[in-house]
Amino acid sequence: MSHYSSLNPQQIEAVTAENGPVLVLAGPGSGKTRVLTHRVAYLIGEKHVQPYQILTVTFTNKAAREIEKRVRGLVETDLSGMMMGTFHSVCARILRREADYLPVSSNFVIFDTDDQERVVKLCMADLNLDPKIYRPGGILNSISGLKNDMRQPDDLQSKSPRDKAVQRVFQRYQETLVKNNAVDFDDLLIYTARLLEENQLVREKYAHRFQHILVDEFQDTNVPQYRLLRQLASIHGNIFVVGDEDQSIYRWRGADYHNVERFQQDYSGTTKILLEQNYRSTQFVLDVARAVIDRNLHRTRKALFTERGDGERVHLFVGRDDRQEAEFICRTAIKLRDTKRVPAGEIAIMYRTNAQSRQLEEQFIKLKEKYRLVGALRFYGRREVKDVISYLRLVHNPADSISLERVINVPQRKIGDKTVADLLGYAASIDQPAGSILLSLADGETSPHWQFMPRAAVTRLADFGSRLREWVSVKNEMKAVDLLSKILEEIHFQDYCQDESEEGLDRWENVEEVLRLAAEYEEPGLDAFLENLALVGDQDTLPESPDAVTLLTLHAAKGLEFGAVFIYGLDEKVLPHSRALDDPEELEEERRLFYVGITRAKDLLYLTRAESRLGYGGVDYTDPSRFLADIPANLLQPEKATFPTAYSDNKQRSWGSPTWREQQDEMLWTSTPAKSAPPPPPPEPYPVNTRVRHLTYGDGWVEQCGVDGSDATVTVVFDDGTKKKFLASIAPLTIIPRKTG
DNA sequence: AGGACGGTAGTTTTT
DNA sequence: CTACCGTCCT
Helix, strand or coil, rough: HHHHCCCCHHHHHHCCCCCCCEEEEECCCCCCHHHHHHHHHHHHCCCCHHHHHEEEECHHHHHHHHHHHHHHHHHHCCCCEEEEEEEHHHHHHHHHHHHHHHCCCCCCCCCCCCHHHHHHHHHHHHHCCCCCCCCHHHHHHHHHHHHCCCCHHHHHCCCCCHHHHHHHHHHHHHHHHHHHEEEEEHHHHHHHHHHHHHHHHHHHEEEEEEEEEEEECHHHHCCCHHHHHHHCCCCCCCCEEEHHHCCCCCHHHHCCCHHHHHHHHCCCCCCCECCCCCCCCHHHHHHHHHHCCCCCCCCCCCCCCECCCCCEEEEEEEEEHHHHHHHHHHHHHHHHHHHHHCCHHHHHEEEHHHHHHHHHHHHHHCCCCCCCEEECHHHCCCHHHHHHHHHHHHHHHHCCHHHHHHHHHCCCCCHHHHHHHHHHHHHHHHCHHHHHHHHHCCCHCCCCCCCCCHEEEEEEEEHHHHHHHHHHHHHHHHHHHHHHHHHHHHHCCHHCCCCCCCCHHHHHEEEEEHHHHHHHHCCCCCHHHHHHHHCCCCCCCCCCCCCCCCEHHHHHHCCEEEECCCCCECCCCCCEEHHHCHHHHHHHHHHHHHHHHHEEEEEEEEEEEEEEEECCCCCECCCCCCCCHHHHHEEEECCCCCCCCCCCCCCCCCCCCHHHHHHHHHHHHHCCCCCCCCCCCCCCCCCCEEEEEECCCCCEEEEEEEEEEEEEEEEEEECCEEEEEEEEEEEEEEEECCCCC
């Protein structure tokens, strides 16, 4: 077929692999999406598989859409029967259909993290657990951790007081969700996995239907995902997974790249294909990437290569402080745009934590340049947005007391905390959802619940109850937009948003955006709209902007590519992050994160760090990231700040003379040359046969130390026999004083 | 019911 | 140093 001519031999092998388990290990930029989409097209076009017999699973909606779009471009066939979506959306679809077997009914709502935390707080209050001793967020994390491993509350190994608390909250949390006819994100996967494992009828139904299962980003699967795939593949065994262990960066969410190894054990006769040709980056970028990632164990080594040529060396800049570092980045980015004609939209600045974006933003603002910030404030996280969505959710599912609590007094209708607490308490005592009681109160004094609290309070509740009843009665006849407009109007939400503050306008505009989103749903009813709100994050809402530089976290960068990439903050405790330092597994993940960042670059890559950074309190003096020490010096190009320093150099170091190392750094990489001093002779920092200690490799002897170009390099033979070459100025080496006899 | 205050924590966040 | 949360006070 003609479009296979554009594929390389390994890609063709993957696309046309025989039935059975196939594992494609795809390096960054090796065309894994192409392989996946061509495989689908091949199955339909050549193997005459019906679209409805194919299941394609991804992690993000964006990826799902991309794959669908590209498959449509490859085949003529109508794809409407094909199941294609994220793990969560596929599970939701299955669960709604099979709700008879579940503790919730098919119109269950999906609780997001916000809701989850509210539930945890509620449960903790009920159990008399002090939120100051156990932070609700932390407890929720523990619960989610257990759920990700498909554990039950009583599965907790140790019985520390905290674990006991987690157990009790977990138990109650789960009961609360069921009472609210709600599931959380984890439940979508867990319920599905269990259902398929325990119910032969359901398992066979789906396992029979899906003759081919294709999975993207397989290294990011967690226990329930792995297990449910296993069940779905239990009849035909045609499971085609694509992934890359080196790009697994969601361990903390339960993802376990060991599933890649597990796959090969569990599915005998797996065809394994490595995609090593990279179509994205230049060789220098790939070499740096490889130098960094090859230090990780438990992975399939890949030898990435490119036919794009060497390209430029990877640039390395060391700022005096993080401000200068940020300034260097912004000015260089602008320079690339103006003199090297790299479009701003092809430039990205990546960092470990969101907080780091501020420094960069300040510089952009100072230079009056636009930038695009990815992911900081989430649209769906806005209070007013959550409020209006909660209204819809309550109407859709009056048993959802979390939403009810959220909106019952927003805007204020004189239903105070006391009244709400009484209502919820009363509801719990007769084991009914608070929503049902509200609806019943709409009947006035004939309601059996009328007497349960003081007249004034009950009247106001009844007021709200009759509103709610009205909305519930029309919800299936009206389109989502119309219902939402009706609600907003009746509760005067616009007035509520637009107090005279500036944010007031913003708030209302956000609400209008929700209305626009709702308008896309033509069918009457709320189901489709709410499902989408729950399962479609705003990751894909981020607008393209070709004329602005993109600022984003390394996590958010996964899957993207840019002509020029800056990685900001290559210091210990930043990347790797301080929280990861004491755990080797976490450190490996930090390394992968760095690797993901590096491999986003097509042509230009800048790594930057600073000798000091603003910490929580004052100034922190930094150590260079250990990852830098793993990059051979000949791949790097030290950079000086070529712009006039924008701030005065008033930070004299008053304590003692700088170490040779500081002099070295000054000389090589900082913008301020040593003041009017004659250029110091090239220091020989590590004389041959010096005993040295490396931060990660231990002790050894200096074998060679030379200055090539502007770089001092040092070669060390370690006691275990390994020989390493470092960039002298940044290698975490210290000289071990010789014992004088 | 809203504002002022104090305490405390402060990664990453596909769904 | 902030930013956010919870509490208390008005």
